[in-house]
Each structure stands twice: as C-alpha cells, then as structure tokens.
Amino acid sequence: MAALQAAPDALAHRYGDAEMVQSKEITGRAWTRVDALNETLKDREVLLRGRVHNVRGKGKSAFIVLRQQTATVQVTLFVDDVNVSKGMVKWASALARESVVDVKGLVVHPEVPIESCTQKEVEVVCREIHCISRSDPELPFLIEDASRPDSAFEAEDTQFVRVLQDTRLNNRVMDLRTPANNAIFKIQSGVGTLFREALLRRNFTEIHTPKLIAGASEGGAAVFKLDYMQVGPACLAQSPQLYKQMAIMGDLEGVFEIGPVFRAEDSNTHRHLCEFTGLDMEMTIKEHYDEVLDVLDELFVSMFDGLNERFKREIGVVNEQHPFEPLQYCRPSLRLTFEEGVKMLQEAGEEVDPLGDIGTETERVLGRLVKEKYGTDFYMLTRYPLNARPFYTMPAPDDPNYTNSFDIFIRGQEIISGAQRIHDPKLLAERAEACGIELPTIQPYIDSFKYGAMPHGGCGVGLERVAMLFLNLPNIRKTSMFPRDPKRLTP
Helix, strand or coil: CCCCCCCCCCCHHHEEECCCCCCCCCCCCCCCCHHHCCHHHCCCEEEEEEEEEEEEEECCEEEEEEEECCEEEEEEEECCCCCCCHHHHHHHHCCCCCCEEEEEEEEECCCCCCCCCCCCCCEEEEEEEEEEECCCCCCCCCHHHHCCCHHHHCCCCCCCCCCCHHHHHHCHHHHCCCHHHHHHHHHHHHHHHHHHHHHHHCCCEECCCCCEECCCCCCCCCCCEEEECCCEEEEECCCCHHHHHHHHHCCCCEEEEEEEEECCCCCCCCCCCCEEEEEEEEEECCCCCHHHHHHHHHHHHHHHHHHHHHCHHHHHHHHHHCCCCCCCCCCCCEEEEHHHHHHHHHHCCCCCCCCCCCCHHHHHHHHHHHHHHHCCCEEEEECCEHHHCCCCECECCCCCCEECEEEEEECCEEEEEEEEECCCHHHHHHHHHHCCCCHHHHHHHHHCCCCCCCCEEEEEEEHHHHHHHHCCCCCHHHCCCCCEECCECCC
C-alpha cells in the first residue's frame, strides 16, 4: 500500500528560502525602513528587510522581532489568517536568530503597546516571509546579551550573561549589530563630518599626506619601522604634522586632514591605540596663537551642538545601554594657563612638577576641579612647559621654560595637543637636535622654512577619543571599529 503523502501547502509560495540576491533583476518594489513605521501607515502594506532578532512559536502563531540597525518591530503570523498556513508558522518559528528575511505585511495598531520593540505603537501582520540569508544557529553570543544596560550587571546575584570585551572584539561583526554600537559609529561619523564642515566654512583646504615617511614625525622611538623598497628604512607616520606645516609654507593658509595615525607605544590603557584616526588642522596666524584657539573654540562648540541636534536619537540609544550625563560646555570655552592649572592642583593637595607634564590621573583631578569651579566638561589649558612639548613648538617670548602651546580636555581627559610652530629654520634645527632627532631625516621639513615662512599653528585630535568622551564611554575600543592595540591585530 502506498505511503500517505502530506497535502501540498497551497500557500508555500508565501514563505521559504529566497533565491540568492545576485543582481538578476530590478523589480521596482518599494521598501520601508523599520524606523519609519508608525501609525500613519496603519492598514498599509509594507515590504521590510531585517534580521531575526528573536522568534517565538506558539501553536498556531509565531512572533518575530525584526531588527534593522537600531530599530525593531514585531511581526506576527496567525494560522487563522487566510494568508498564513500551519507550514508557514512552523517554518518561521524555526528561523535562526540573525538570519536576514524579507517580510511583506500589513501595518496594524496593537491593543497593547509592544514594549519589547522600539516601534511600540505598530506591528506588522505577516503576509509573506522569505529568508535571504540564513545564520549559523550557533552564535558566539546573543545580541540581547550584548545589548543589556550596564545597570543589569550591578546586582551581585544577577543571572544575566555579560559579554566580555575580548569576546566582543573577537567577533566584532556581531558586536557592531547591537543598537548602542550601531549608534556609536553613526555618532563617530558625525564627529568627522562636523569637523570637516566647520573648517570648510572657514575656507580651510582638506589635504592628504603620506603615511610612509623617512623619519619620525613626532620625535622619540614610538614608530613602526619597515624597509621601504630599495630606498632604505622608513616608518609609519605618527601624525601629518610635518606635511601640514609644509602645506602652509605652500601658501594654503589653512589645511586639515582626517586620516590614520600610527603610534608604536606599548600602552595598554583605556584611551590608547596603536592606530587611530587623526583630525588634524594647521593655519597661519597674524599675531598670536590665540587665533588658533578661537577657531577651535568655534569648531568644538559647533561640533557639540551638531551632535546633540543631528544625533539626538542615536545619543538616546547609547544612553539606554551606557547611561551618561550630557556634556557640559560654555560659550566661549574656558581657557586656563598651565600655571593656573598647577595652582588649582596644588591648592587641592596634589603634588605637581610646575615645569613637567601632568599625567592621566592628575588630568582627571584637574578636570573635576574645573567642573566644580567653572561648570564645564570642556576647557583649554595653555602655555605648557618646554620639556613637555615636541621639538617644533614655539618657545614663549617671556619665559624660555614655557611654550606657545595648549591642550584641550573633555571630562578631564586630553583630546587635543597643539601649539604655535617654530617657523625659523635655525631655531627649528636647534630644537630638533636638543630633542635627539637626526637632522638628515627631517631636512626637507626644515628646508621648507628657508624661503619665507608664514607664522602658523595647529593641533591634532583623536577622533575615537572625542567620540568616547562625548558619550562618556569607559574604553576607547568602544569607539574604534576594529581597534589596533599592542595585543590586537585582528580582525
């Protein structure tokens, strides 16, 4: 007797694995973003693509949380619906998390808000669902575990699984899918965009300088060395410093660059990387390096305003997982001299070398003192001691122990180091030799000032550090997409 066969599913065309998307045709179908779903679309049919964030099958129904970047919506399937079969519910209930699916369905207003999704006032009643790409069911960690608020782990008896930093970075592609990380890198992109926009408004020129150079660009031994073809030894640029100054000598007046910076420092800290993205600028000055500070003041205030205005939703998403106090800043920005900062520290009982640099922890203390006294998280510290600055920094005119230089701080941590540069070739050579730099390695740089040099100044900013401190995150690896530190070269 022939075996009984199951009746074919008349609605089988409404679900299943789709053909590989291989640029076969252009259909002209209209797609809707998950974050655009709202009550104005009620009773409208929409086409969505997203990831299966969660799925729950229950008898004749299935509930899928569909995620697209930082937005989620509930998709429902009911067998009682004429467009949904038992086979369709069973198939959808077995979808692996993180699989990519296309959903066609009707937008409806639920009787009770969907608290587990960002789109709380609407859900989508599924009419069709097809899998575009299946995920391996064995995930390195669950997105919901990696997305939990920091407060979820504060209780000693917490049952939640904490996804550790190395696990996240070893599986960075998965880690980037969390709503907070997705938002962080949109905000990080905004930092670079706003930096560029502010300087273009002032008629600065964006330049692109070499990253393979013959000698150290900052002095010292913290460089990545390599052999350069048949030419000889070379290293990766520690900054575009020398070249942006040479651009100024080429009469470009104001220049900036957004590009990679390499530091071979064995610094395993929360704020150091071996490769980061530098935001560098250089400009001519007429009389005083305060002119540079004026530009930076306007630049950073406009950047902070722009981030708060353009990325309000993303800032809120980060705040849900990593709560922080909004950055406090004033107009105009606070400026203190290094000597004034030292005095504040000494009055608070801190031991500080008045002619040396200040360390990370001392910077934090000063940041706290400044916040208490002036009510700002953002301030400028000027006139650093000569021993704490690079060879190309202009000495102060009234005291050879100090320089025409500055650092800028957010939440008690340094983000910018800058100064008026030496534009006299004789003084520049003297300072380079005093700092132990071999003159032949930087001779083209020194020579660039021999044919009439414009007085100038500028600074370098770490993109990742600005994003980290604006969001008050605890580690710079959270704002570096694929961080490179002394122990990490992959992925």
